[in-house]
Amino acid sequence: MNLKPLNDRVVLKQLKAEEKTKSGIVLPGQAQEKPQEAEVVAVGPGGNVDGKEVTMQVVVGDKVIYSKYAGTEVKLDGVEYIIVKQNDILAVLE
Amino acid sequence: MNLKPLNDRVVLKQLKAEEKTKSGIVLPGQAQEKPQEAEVVAVGPGGNVDGKEVTMQVVVGDKVIYSKYAGTEVKLDGVEYIIVKQNDILAVLE
Amino acid sequence: MNLKPLNDRVVLKQLKAEEKTKSGIVLPGQAQEKPQEAEVVAVGPGGNVDGKEVTMQVVVGDKVIYSKYAGTEVKLDGVEYIIVKQNDILAVLE
Amino acid sequence: MNLKPLNDRVVLKQLKAEEKTKSGIVLPGQAQEKPQEAEVVAVGPGGNVDGKEVTMQVVVGDKVIYSKYAGTEVKLDGVEYIIVKQNDILAVLE
Amino acid sequence: MNLKPLNDRVVLKQLKAEEKTKSGIVLPGQAQEKPQEAEVVAVGPGGNVDGKEVTMQVVVGDKVIYSKYAGTEVKLDGVEYIIVKQNDILAVLE
Amino acid sequence: MNLKPLNDRVVLKQLKAEEKTKSGIVLPGQAQEKPQEAEVVAVGPGGNVDGKEVTMQVVVGDKVIYSKYAGTEVKLDGVEYIIVKQNDILAVLE
Amino acid sequence: MNLKPLNDRVVLKQLKAEEKTKSGIVLPGQAQEKPQEAEVVAVGPGGNVDGKEVTMQVVVGDKVIYSKYAGTEVKLDGVEYIIVKQNDILAVLE
Numbered sequence: 001m002n003l004k005p006l007n008d009r010v011v012l013k014q015l016k017a018e019e020k021t022k023s024g025i026v027l028p029g030q031a032q033e034k035p036q037e038a039e040v041v042a043v044g045p046g047g048n049v050d051g052k053e054v055t056m057q058v059v060v061g062d063k064v065i066y067s068k069y070a071g072t073e074v075k076l077d078g079v080e081y082i083i084v085k086q087n088d089i090l091a092v093l094e
Numbered sequence: 095m096n097l098k099p100l101n102d103r104v105v106l107k108q109l110k111a112e113e114k115t116k117s118g119i120v121l122p123g124q125a126q127e128k129p130q131e132a133e134v135v136a137v138g139p140g141g142n143v144d145g146k147e148v149t150m151q152v153v154v155g156d157k158v159i160y161s162k163y164a165g166t167e168v169k170l171d172g173v174e175y176i177i178v179k180q181n182d183i184l185a186v187l188e
Numbered sequence: 189m190n191l192k193p194l195n196d197r198v199v200l201k202q203l204k205a206e207e208k209t210k211s212g213i214v215l216p217g218q219a220q221e222k223p224q225e226a227e228v229v230a231v232g233p234g235g236n237v238d239g240k241e242v243t244m245q246v247v248v249g250d251k252v253i254y255s256k257y258a259g260t261e262v263k264l265d266g267v268e269y270i271i272v273k274q275n276d277i278l279a280v281l282e
Numbered sequence: 283m284n285l286k287p288l289n290d291r292v293v294l295k296q297l298k299a300e301e302k303t304k305s306g307i308v309l310p311g312q313a314q315e316k317p318q319e320a321e322v323v324a325v326g327p328g329g330n331v332d333g334k335e336v337t338m339q340v341v342v343g344d345k346v347i348y349s350k351y352a353g354t355e356v357k358l359d360g361v362e363y364i365i366v367k368q369n370d371i372l373a374v375l376e
Numbered sequence: 377m378n379l380k381p382l383n384d385r386v387v388l389k390q391l392k393a394e395e396k397t398k399s400g401i402v403l404p405g406q407a408q409e410k411p412q413e414a415e416v417v418a419v420g421p422g423g424n425v426d427g428k429e430v431t432m433q434v435v436v437g438d439k440v441i442y443s444k445y446a447g448t449e450v451k452l453d454g455v456e457y458i459i460v461k462q463n464d465i466l467a468v469l470e
Numbered sequence: 471m472n473l474k475p476l477n478d479r480v481v482l483k484q485l486k487a488e489e490k491t492k493s494g495i496v497l498p499g500q501a502q503e504k505p506q507e508a509e510v511v512a513v514g515p516g517g518n519v520d521g522k523e524v525t526m527q528v529v530v531g532d533k534v535i536y537s538k539y540a541g542t543e544v545k546l547d548g549v550e551y552i553i554v555k556q557n558d559i560l561a562v563l564e
Numbered sequence: 565m566n567l568k569p570l571n572d573r574v575v576l577k578q579l580k581a582e583e584k585t586k587s588g589i590v591l592p593g594q595a596q597e598k599p600q601e602a603e604v605v606a607v608g609p610g611g612n613v614d615g616k617e618v619t620m621q622v623v624v625g626d627k628v629i630y631s632k633y634a635g636t637e638v639k640l641d642g643v644e645y646i647i648v649k650q651n652d653i654l655a656v657l658e
Binding site: 377378379380381382383385387418424425426427448450452459 | 521522523525527528535537556557559560561562563564
């Protein structure tokens with residue numbers, strides 16, 4: 001089963017361990033937005049999104065830095081993914 | 095009786111059990127936005143929505159992942175539906 | 189006496205009993221947005237509303253589901269109405 | 283002395299007694315937006331308001347329902363008026 | 377020394393005594409937006425303001441009603457002025 | 471070393487002593503927006519800023535009144551400057 | 565490994581020591597937005613960003629003043645970077 005993101009969304013797979021506790025409680029020192037490294041596993045079609053033309057700039061396989069708390073975590077077949085809007089991707093790692 | 099959504103709204107039927115308590119209290123660990131799997135049961139016409147042109151990208155029968163707390167729960171003839179805007183659908187499962 | 193709504197507003201008459209207490213206090217379990225069934229009793233002209241072109245999609249007599257807390261309750265000649273913007277109507281019941 | 287409203291503002295004179303206490307304290311049960319009946323006593327010119335073209339749809343003498351807490355109360359020569367934006371008028375009573 | 381307001385700003389001189397305490401503390405009963413009478417003493421050029429074309433509709437000498445808490449108080453040569461955006465002027469008194 | 475502001479930003483040098491304590495704590499009576507007199511020491515190029523065309527209306531040497539809490543304080547070579555957006559300048563003193 | 569910023573983002577390397585504690589707790593006196601000196605190490609392509617045309621005005625090597633709390637800290641190969649939107653850069657130091 002695959003995730004096909006809509007609009008300007010991108011499906012990511014994290015490269016680093018999360019810094020939240022097992023119970024899901026976010027620690028005080030982690031309250032600020034934290035960047036995260038991830039790999040792009042699926043890219044939406046872009047186009048007209050909320051009245052604005054969006055061109056997709058990342059491709060599957062890109063290593064990226066993203067704003068973690070902007071995305072939504074999805075668990076599929078036991079694997080955790082994060083779905084973000086492309087604009088929540090800060091930079092590509094090269 | 096059927097639900098015919100307006101504008102860019104989509105009617106969904108959940109595929110997974112909710113994680114709220116019976117009394118409707120949301121547990122602390124569930125305060126964050128949680129993705130949900132659902133099946134599309136009705137799709138609005140799209141078109142000009144709030145001054146922006148929206149093209150509907152999902153069809154009846156699609157399995158989708160959506161941002162649960164963005165939608166509205168509706169109970170009709172004993173069945174629970176969720177009405178979301180298309181942009182609250184994160185990805186289609188294939 | 190009749191209500192003639194302005195712009196993209198729609199006058200509704202509820203089909204179901206409210207779930208608030210008599211004193212008007214909203215119960216904790218009802219804090220979330222709750223859908224409501226209602227009948228359309230008057231429809232505004234639409235047109236240019238807040239700089240956006242709005243086409244009215246509901247007609248008098250339609251049974252609709254709406255986001256209750258978005259509307260304004262009006263009591264006229266002893267009858268309670270709710271005035272909502274068309275975009276607060278989620279779906280038409282058919 | 284007369285009030286000549288600017289832009290899309292409308293001057294109203296209430297038809298019903300207020301439900302606030304004399305001291306101006308709003309009672310808990312009145313915290314929600316409450317509709318009010320009023321008579322239109324002056325209408326602004328409309329036109330380009332905040333970058334949007336607004337056509338005035340009410341005329342002096344109209345009985346209207348408005349969202350009370352959106353307006354500003356003005357006392358002039360001992361008479362209380364409410365100045366609202368036209369979009370805070372929900373419906374005309376006919 | 378004179379105040380030459382920028383953009384769509386208007387310099388006003390109050391006609392009525394303020395209702396704040398000397399120490400500048402706003403009293404609870406005054407927390408809500410309060411209208412104020414003032415005289416226009418300077419008018420900005422209008423034109424393109426924040427991407428929107430604004431035409432100035434008040435002239436020096438106009439008596440106006442404005443939303444007090446929207447403006448900024450300025451003390452110049454011992455005289456107190458209020459600088460508001462034109463859209464915070466509700467009506468002209470005639 | 472000089473400050474060359476970007477976009478519609480303006481670098482100011484205050485003409486009046488600040489009303490904050492030495493430790494930087496803002497006193498309760500100063501919580502409201504306070505106007506400040508300052509001299510313009512550098513002006514950004516204007517042009518397209520956040521999708522809107524901005525024409526710079528102040529020049530180096532202008533004495534201006536600005537909304538203090540909208541700006542950012544910068545200390546350079548021992549001198550304190552404030553960088554504001556032009557729209558945070560309320561009026562020019564002449 | 566290099567950071568290639570998307571859209572109107574800019575990668576910065578701070579020139580001054582941070583004023584946060586080692587544990588990451590922000591001290592009360594530092595709660596307000598604080599400007600920071602940094603060097604530009606990478607510049608995004610600009611172009612259409614969120615429906616607005618953005619022209620990049622800084623180049624690699626520029627010393628800039630930026631609003632610290634607007635950016636995202638990234639640690640890469642043991643070096644700390646800050647990724648900001650160009651509009652969070654207040655001025656270039658010359």
